Amino acid sequence: MNAKAAYPSIDDLAGLTLFQRFEGGAVYTQESNGKYCVVIDESSIASLLPPEELDDMELIKVLEFNTEQERSAYLLTRFDKGP
Numbered sequence: 001m002n003a004k005a006a007y008p009s010i011d012d013l014a015g016l017t018l019f020q021r022f023e024g025g026a027v028y029t030q031e032s033n034g035k036y037c038v039v040i041d042e043s044s045i046a047s048l049l050p051p052e053e054l055d056d057m058e059l060i061k062v063l064e065f066n067t068e069q070e071r072s073a074y075l076l077t078r079f080d081k082g083p
Contacts, residue, residue, distance in 0.1 A: 010041045010060055020079050027079055029071065035064040036071040 010016070016028040016039060025042040043059040065071040 010039070010043060013039060013060075013062070019075060022079075027075070029075075030062075032064075035066065036068045037065070038063045038071060038074060 010028075013028075013030065015032070016030050019027045019029050019038075021027075024045045025040065028039040028041065030037040030039055040061045040063070041059070042061075046059055049057075063074070065074065
């Protein structure tokens with residue numbers, strides 16, 4: 001798994017598929033340049049924090065996986081959708 005540079009807005013990313021919403025954000029999947037990605041968007045909390053706290057925060061993270069199976073294993077471990 002590799003992490004790509006943070007993006008200033010979720011709108012900067014194309015081809016996202018919603019995987020799961022959570023309090024404060026959402027998780028998306030994406031296929032980009034032969035990689036299987038997980039995009040974690042926590043930008044909805046930005047409005048709750050003072051501007052000085054946002055300077056060093058990565059609110060949108062993109063994690064790259066080499067295979068769809070690696071991505072699926074990560075998603076099930078980190079964001080289990082079970083009851």
